Amino acid sequence: MTGTVNPAELARRLDDARRERREVPPLTNELPALSVPDAYAIQEEGLKLRLAAGERLVGLKMGLTSEAKRRQMNLDSPVYGVLTDKMRVQADGVVSLAQGIHPKIEPEIAFRTARELKGTVTRDEALDACESVFAAMEILDSRYRDFKYFSLPDVVADNASSSLFVLGTQEHPPRAMDLTRLEMKMFVNDALAHSARSDAISGDPVLSLVQLCELLAKRGQVLPAGSIVLAGAATIAHMFQPGDRVKLVVEGLGSVAVSAA
Numbered sequence: 001m002t003g004t005v006n007p008a009e010l011a012r013r014l015d016d017a018r019r020e021r022r023e024v025p026p027l028t029n030e031l032p033a034l035s036v037p038d039a040y041a042i043q044e045e046g047l048k049l050r051l052a053a054g055e056r057l058v059g060l061k062m063g064l065t066s067e068a069k070r071r072q073m074n075l076d077s078p079v080y081g082v083l084t085d086k087m088r089v090q091a092d093g094v095v096s097l098a099q100g101i102h103p104k105i106e107p108e109i110a111f112r113t114a115r116e117l118k119g120t121v122t123r124d125e126a127l128d129a130c131e132s133v134f135a136a137m138e139i140l141d142s143r144y145r146d147f148k149y150f151s152l153p154d155v156v157a158d159n160a161s162s163s164l165f166v167l168g169t170q171e172h173p174p175r176a177m178d179l180t181r182l183e184m185k186m187f188v189n190d191a192l193a194h195s196a197r198s199d200a201i202s203g204d205p206v207l208s209l210v211q212l213c214e215l216l217a218k219r220g221q222v223l224p225a226g227s228i229v230l231a232g233a234a235t236i237a238h239m240f241q242p243g244d245r246v247k248l249v250v251e252g253l254g255s256v257a258v259s260a261a
């Protein structure tokens, strides 16, 4: 243990854990000085491994954009991760939980952009760049032991715990409704498990997009046209169990469901 950060080596360690479905200790156990920029460098190396394996980058996810999630994870600022084509599950699809470690599912709102967004953008500019908004869910699956990490760098390095995502089949133009006032209800096997209003996400899910552009700009990156963006969970995550059918209903956006086997 040298204490120096080798992003490619650390990314490989997390990627092996993901593919082999094994838990690893948080990186900060070994590297207490790991910084958030170091962690994004590890995340970027992790994306390179996925691209080398034939996956395609399709978008980004924001995490820790709601107070409920920040409290649940005891972390204080939003982070982002990457989404690839292989991570997408079709609506009403079945996910084999044996493919994961300790998956959790959470209710989200997603956007698809039609134009590139770069650096500091206003809410209106972000909204104008979006062609569609969807109901969505993200399946998280931290690679860390017991889904526990104690610092932001750990979660960032681990692609913000992302595993899979599912988008509703109904697409809506983002200006067709007030995106801050949509009731979101997540049902597990027909019983209401979690609910929130959409402004639980960054006060306004569009502001997650604005924040994402700022975070990307810090790394000299832009949000490409055609990106799917998950705005972050509105409520705490639900432990996904075999046999669960989870359905999210978002007022005005329709519903989306996924089952676990």
Ligand code: OOG
Residues within 6 Å of the ligand: 062, 063, 064, 065, 066, 069, 073, 106, 138, 140, 142, 155, 160, 161, 231, 232, 233
């Ligand atoms: C971190 C990722 C959180 C969200 O939507 O808040 C997240 C985690 O909970 O492991 O994706």
